[in-house]
Amino acid sequence: MRQLASPKTLQSKETSHRILTQAMRIFLEKGYHGTSIDDITQAAGVTKGALYWHFKSKEELLKKIVEEFERRFLDGLIQAVKDVRGDIHDKFGKYFRYNAAFSYYNRELCVSFTTLAAELVGAHHGTEPQFRRIYKKYQTFLSRLIRQGKKEKIFKKEIDPDLAALIIIAFHDGILIRWFMNQNEIDGEAYVQTFRKIMLKGLMV
Amino acid sequence: MRQLASPKTLQSKETSHRILTQAMRIFLEKGYHGTSIDDITQAAGVTKGALYWHFKSKEELLKKIVEEFERRFLDGLIQAVKDVRGDIHDKFGKYFRYNAAFSYYNRELCVSFTTLAAELVGAHHGTEPQFRRIYKKYQTFLSRLIRQGKKEKIFKKEIDPDLAALIIIAFHDGILIRWFMNQNEIDGEAYVQTFRKIMLKGLMV
DNA sequence: TCATATATACTGACTGTTTAGTATGTAAAA
DNA sequence: TTTTACATACTAAACAGTCAGTATATATGA
Known part of the structure; x- marks a missing residue:
């Protein structure tokens, strides 16, 4: 069962911050609809699972x-x-x-x-x-x-x-x-x- | 073999004009990447064949x-x-x-x-x-x-x-x-x- | 202090859908 | 009868999002 992450560890906090920062960068570069989730995960160096652990959707980002x-x-x-x-x-x-x-x-x-x-x-x-x-x-x-x-x-x-x-x-x-x-x-x-x-x-x- | 249309008849000219006008409207509303070809054909009341007869790609529009x-x-x-x-x-x-x-x-x-x-x-x-x-x-x-x-x-x-x-x-x-x-x-x-x-x-x- | 239990933080393959674009068929005009 | 101007049916790739499983950190009890 999915539950929204309330990050505890430093590691985890840093990961979600990295995802958000990269999302911002690529949204700016390619626009919202021009950016795919894979673009973001690639740039942040994480997998899809990690992204969807921290954020429930693209819109939430x-x-x-x-x-x-x-x-x-x-x-x-x-x-x-x-x-x-x-x-x-x-x-x-x-x-x-x-x-x-x-x-x-x-x-x-x-x-x-x-x-x-x-x-x-x-x-x-x-x-x-x-x-x-x-x-x-x-x-x-x-x-x-x-x-x-x-x-x-x-x-x-x-x-x-x-x-x-x-x-x-x-x-x-x-x-x-x-x-x-x-x-x-x-x-x-x-x-x-x-x-x-x-x-x-x-x-x- | 596909060849780029150089519209001849009035009817055809009007069709391509309608496609372009609707494309503009929907690009404005939803953005370029947020707009699908089907959005445009639907709004213009034509099929994909018609659109790709008059324009070779989304980018050309x-x-x-x-x-x-x-x-x-x-x-x-x-x-x-x-x-x-x-x-x-x-x-x-x-x-x-x-x-x-x-x-x-x-x-x-x-x-x-x-x-x-x-x-x-x-x-x-x-x-x-x-x-x-x-x-x-x-x-x-x-x-x-x-x-x-x-x-x-x-x-x-x-x-x-x-x-x-x-x-x-x-x-x-x-x-x-x-x-x-x-x-x-x-x-x-x-x-x-x-x-x-x-x-x-x-x-x- | 060390085994056990449990919650957290992921991995990566997979799903169903949507996408741009194509191949083929066809009616009407020239 | 050939070209024009479409319609229909399709393809391959890309897409957002899911899921079963796993590693790691933390808390608990003996």
């Missing part, structure tokens, strides 16, 4: 990745910005710095979340509600931030916060995807700086 | 879509902007108007190109060079436009044209993907206006 993104990136971001004492300048500054640093050190997690969302949202996949919930949470967070920025007369008064939040998320997604596609050509530092400048001050003089 | 995007959207855009007599203001205005109108009337083509690129670029897929070539062409076009804008002192002098072009493309992609994901909630008109304003003038006062 995906869910774990999505959960990790929500917990580590989004919840971390919200908390970090909340902790800032200061005006909206400081908070937006923190937003950019957190974002850039986290994406830099967790590139695979961030980009795979984004591309997997692009692949699976709208596809009637089981994880769609989870993706949508996370995007909604992100939008709500940004929307509040922008509202505050308008109150403090730092952001333009004619901007609709919900819409602007959506657009910032769109920018964020696009930036990540392009970063992945052109990884060899992009100087990350300059990329983020330019992104930030355009978003806050625009292209025009 | 994809290539046709990518070609159509390049020819109709990108080449059309470049030509339209080239035809503008006026300064960079007028050219960028044309860029936005063309972009918005084309995306609006060819939503499936634009969004499916973008999401398929996100799924397949980096996946060692046969169409990768084609995708890359098109993105490169788009970047070169925008980069020239920005350079001109800098000469005319309309864009900020400290902006790197190649990098800014990449970022505009990133914005463009992100905007399309988000439009697809939140199609029911978004007022297209306001969305495009806000996008344009943020990109040109920024969020800040």
Whole structure:
């Protein structure tokens, strides 16, 4: 009788972590439907039995990745910005710095979340509600931030916060995807700086 | 012996067009690897024989879509902007108007190109060079436009044209993907206006 | 402390299904 | 009567997931 593993030994914990890491890498490379279970087991150096001992399905692997993104990136971001004492300048500054640093050190997690969302949202996949919930949470967070920025007369008064939040998320997604596609050509530092400048001050003089 | 179809009759032309249209729709919905040939034939109301009479493989279907995007959207855009007599203001205005109108009337083509690129670029897929070539062409076009804008002192002098072009493309992609994901909630008109304003003038006062 | 028992952490062959693509048949048009 | 434009029936490979069995770690009792 199958029972879901609650890992005890170090060895076992390391195995399941290796599987998850490789899954993330290959999902990013080939997409969810383009990745086979055998691709993952091969890369992780385990057999199918091991994978299905730790995870009950391919979908569960995906869910774990999505959960990790929500917990580590989004919840971390919200908390970090909340902790800032200061005006909206400081908070937006923190937003950019957190974002850039986290994406830099967790590139695979961030980009795979984004591309997997692009692949699976709208596809009637089981994880769609989870993706949508996370995007909604992100939008709500940004929307509040922008509202505050308008109150403090730092952001333009004619901007609709919900819409602007959506657009910032769109920018964020696009930036990540392009970063992945052109990884060899992009100087990350300059990329983020330019992104930030355009978003806050625009292209025009 | 199989020979590639060069459609003659109206009937046949309509069939292949129906197959391609449905392929685009379902690729967009489920992704390339998530879509089966049977999904497409069912939706198009034909059998496998018909599909493989008109197209030699699943990959060819994809290539046709990518070609159509390049020819109709990108080449059309470049030509339209080239035809503008006026300064960079007028050219960028044309860029936005063309972009918005084309995306609006060819939503499936634009969004499916973008999401398929996100799924397949980096996946060692046969169409990768084609995708890359098109993105490169788009970047070169925008980069020239920005350079001109800098000469005319309309864009900020400290902006790197190649990098800014990449970022505009990133914005463009992100905007399309988000439009697809939140199609029911978004007022297209306001969305495009806000996008344009943020990109040109920024969020800040 | 050493045998016994039991839960954990796998192995790798196997299953049924789905997949892209093919081979063959056929009706209608040219 | 030959070519076009399909339909039908098929194949081989790939797929996600299962299962019987096994090795290893840990807990328990003599």
